[in-house]
Amino acid sequence: MALIQCSFFAQTLGLNVGMNVVIPERSYGIGVEAGGAPSGDKYPVLYLLHGLSDDHSIWLRRTSVERYAAEYGIAVVMPEVHRSFYTNMKNGLDYWTFVSEELPHVAQSLFPISGKREDNFAAGLSMGGYGAMKLGLRAPEKFAAVASLSGAMDILAFDHEGSPLADKEYKWIFGSKEEAAGSDDDLFALSERAAAAGVSLPKLYQCCGTEDFLYAQNVRFRDHVRSLGIALDYEEGPGDHNWGYWDAHIQRVLAWLPLRRGNV
Template sequence: MAWITCDFYSETLELSTGIEVFLPQAKLMTSGSSSRLPVLYLLHGRGADQTEWMRRSSIERYAENKGIALVMPGVGRSYYMDMANGPSYFTFLSEELPQLVQSFFPVSRRREDTFVAGISMGGYGAFKLVLTYPERYAAGASLSGGLDLASRAAGRGFQEAEIRTLFGSVDRLEGSRDDLLYLASEFAAYQGEKPMLYQCCGTEDFLYKDNQTFRQCADSLGIHITYEEEPGGHEWGYWDRKIQRVLDWLPLP
């Protein structure tokens, strides 16, 4: 695969940012110039950046025969949201970034070719995208995601200064568009074709309870999720194994 580091200025964020991109060379060489690649947006965890997937996993090796482009954005510690006192990262991720990626690289604009997955904070971001915009994604995957954000914030999962920066107040989270449990109810009522959902978490992970809460909420709403759990913690040995499962699960042509 070709590895491309792409730096650019974001009008939404009003700052310079960057993405890491893998493109499958064999696919490009054998397909006509009009061919557009399916694309998987890979979201990093809290405290990391856009290089995390490349440094901590073997994602390039796993994806090289899948004929898929990988796009890895960096969002700092924003929790993939429009921050109360900071840049609008969710708007950047959902609106500006796909348009830029489609203009820079030969990736498909079709819903059925567009996927998102993430670990930890990125698992929250991936599910937030597909639950908010089911018409834009064919599949979304959360690996050990922080899926019950309101409870995590109320239970001292964040420092006070970080709460003010991200949310403004913990009280505004529950029932808001940053609350995946609320978004799940809207998703359940959506009448169009729903994206496929994949969720996994290790049973020793500190976010295991959050994942059970979200799973139970989805079950109560009749939302189908491919759910897997096994022994494992909040660490890259587990995620490196599970991303291979995600790549096999994606509805690729």
């Protein structure tokens, strides 16, 4: 893959931000098995989201995702959203608008990646797993599949289940619990509304380690969406909230993506 480290002005945020991108190449140096060229001009693309304390560089550094993606001939776009929970913050910048609208627009204008729904995917870990699932439920017209790894699925349970956020930071992001509940940042409510409206959702994937402090809320989310009749590919097994788990499971996500034949 060509590795691209990009710094650009995000109009939505009024801020210069970083973005790492890997793009399939026609040929490689030693030791890489590469998928074929894309059927058309544009590559399928995975938007790969970071966790609370991380930035756009973290997936490349903590895993071998660039190498794994090469096998599938898929581009990967890794944005940076600070500690925003991919949210239009109650007291802060509009990161949801950024990640769901401006980012794909900018990435498609700079790089040879497809804008078609069937070529667009999202995944992430922890806060980024929440972000990816939110993209799938709230912008289902843009993504063919989304995957949450060890996601922070239940933003209403943060206070009593080992929250990554202090109370005051929760308020900057989501406002009060009352404001959060049922809002467009509540994955449980989003999935209910999607089910009720009969929206054509992307393929959904969810995994979590059974030792993860977020395990209980992952089980609840799984049960919730399944009770709504929404299809969900779910995996659990031994594992904690760490990069060994995510390095292993991002490979499972890539294998699970419904890439079109011509692309691989």
